[in-house]
Amino acid sequence: MSAAGRGRAQQRAIPPFIVDLLLRFGAEAHHHGAEVLYFDKEARRRLRHHLGDRILQAIGDQMLDTYAAVGEGDRVVTVAHRNRRLKRP
Template structure:
């Protein structure tokens, strides 16, 4: 699946030094949570397990460790609206 970005999201990726391949990893392996009128993709514990399985173990995740706290917000029409580094816990509903 190809990931389409809004202009706002493109600016945020550049501003926050988040490489585009992290967005692709979130799209493929990230866990989805509904937030407002959109979906939030994160690397929670289950997503990290899926990533580790794909890349041959936990030790191989050190390459992308700095971006495991990144999340993206995806609108219902499939556009990435924004991306950021998580600074606190997300509340469950």
């Protein structure tokens, strides 16, 4: 993760655990030259299978409504909470 990505995650109260889950289980979309990882329905299903229902409920929907933009070299450039849906082609 880049220094800017760590700073954004800290400012937005997104724990490194969530960023790690995005990198491991998140769905991918390309947006403005970067790869964007987010939790869609299938990614949440994979998370539920891996973590279980109780842990997923403890994480909460707000933390699952996050995304990470990944740049060159698979470095997380920024993370944020999703306020609206991501536009996909």
